[in-house]
Amino acid sequence: MEDMPHTAYAGRFNLCLALKGMVNISRKGKMYAPVAAFLGVVGAVLRIVELKTVFEPETGLAMRGQPITGSLILLSAVSVTVFIILSLGLKKMESPATYSGALESKSSLALIASALAALGLAIGSVLYFVGGTRGPAELILMLCGLLAAVSAFLLSRNVFFQRDNSGNAIFSTIIVIFVCLWMVLEYKLRSADPVILHYVYDFLALCSAAVALYYKAGFTFDRPRPSRTILFSMIACYFCLVATPGGSGSAQKIYFFCLALLLIADMPAIIGNLKEK
16 A cells, blocks of 8 residues: 555656656757748848849859858858757657658648648749740659649648558659759759859758658658658758749749748658657
8 A cells, every 4th residue: 555655656757757758849849940940041131142242243253252151151051050959859769650640740730831832833843844945854844843742732631631551652752853853954054154152052952852852751661760851851941941042043943942841841740749769
């Protein structure tokens, strides 16, 4: 009889610790996305100033030693460092076994954000073809972009309704292929430009987005890497927002913004559903 109170207190103590861990993870899930978005918006503002003041009107060449350029480089380095530190806190956590379980959210905001991002990708894909040279490569990217838009919406819908099937893996792969194809065409478009500062943030955004979406797709192939997914999602979100003002066309600007929105939409859910190993 004397052991009963001790057992009860121990059980309550363990329950409190568990609840405390859940609350901490939930709070982290709400913090990561705003931090990445805030830093990305600050970087985008600096990029706008840089685009307006650093390049010579006559030659288009970038003037060296400009404070705004150094400020944006410093902000980018600090931001990536912050993202690495934040992601290290998730190293000892594991996600649920299923894709929908890993990205499940109690709020419909993730579905709404993903739907808006999907709509933006579709609009951007049409603009990319209409406003470009309308060659075979542009046609392929437009079709791939439309497929990626449909895939992004279906993925978010399946998560919302807790549907796990082989289609999720296909949808995730299509989005990764779209970003990689866009990266190749963007390189083809920019390769003749000798001023790297014109497009360096575009390719940092594309590379980080491809890696982030690759790790995010890993959840559909039963190979979840939550810490790496969150790390590269934050990095990609930051660089996509920074790259948006300097996009080579309206379609590219829409693409960058929608990729940032797509990656940031699921970030709170991924972190909120993590559990200690």
